[in-house]
Amino acid sequence: MAKIGDPLGCGTACTTGLPLRFSLCWGVENLENSIVRRLSTDEGGLASIGDDSDYGFNLIGQLNGAVDFRRPGTLSSLASRIRSEVEKDPRVQRATVRVIAGMDSLTVYIDGTSASGPFSLVLAVGDMTITRLNQGIQGNLT
Numbered sequence: 587m588a589k590i591g592d593p594l595g596c597g598t599a600c601t602t603g604l605p606l607r608f609s610l611c612w613g614v615e616n617l618e619n620s621i622v623r624r625l626s627t628d629e630g631g632l633a634s635i636g637d638d639s640d641y642g643f644n645l646i647g648q649l650n651g652a653v654d655f656r657r658p659g660t661l662s663s664l665a666s667r668i669r670s671e672v673e674k675d676p677r678v679q680r681a682t683v684r685v686i687a688g689m690d691s692l693t694v695y696i697d698g699t700s701a702s703g704p705f706s707l708v709l710a711v712g713d714m715t716i717t718r719l720n721q722g723i724q725g726n727l728t
Contacts, residue, residue, distance in 0.1 A: 594677055594702050614705050617677055618718065621696070621707060624671055626716050643671040645692065645711045655687035668694060677701055693719075
């Protein structure tokens with residue numbers, strides 16, 4: 587459990603499925619949830635509500651678009667774009683990203699450093715969802 591004043595903050599965790607469940611989360615879990623939201627929001631998606639017009643990079647949209655992941659340089663370019671988006675979060679000091687493409691999915695490995703120390707996040711990106719594969723695991727997974 588995080589302490590009051592945790593540098594990674596407190597937020598709402600939402601579990602999909604029925605019934606929908608909402609709970610509070612702190613620390614690294616809160617940061618990771620924020621990163622998943624950032625990577626599942628269309629670029630500029632918050633501008634319509636008067637918020638950050640530079641927020642978001644929708645990974646699901648990359649799968650549903652015309653991106654050919656077999657082309658040389660495509661995955662490294664995507665990893666760079668993800669890293670840039672993750673590092674926009676002021677709680678993230680630095681991040682490294684690796685992307686592996688499947689037939690109709692992506693696996694994204696994010697290792698980063700926050701004000702509270704290192705974190706690792708592994709995401710499975712499908713044509714409709716982004717799923718955290720390593721929930722609760724900390725440390726370098728690469």
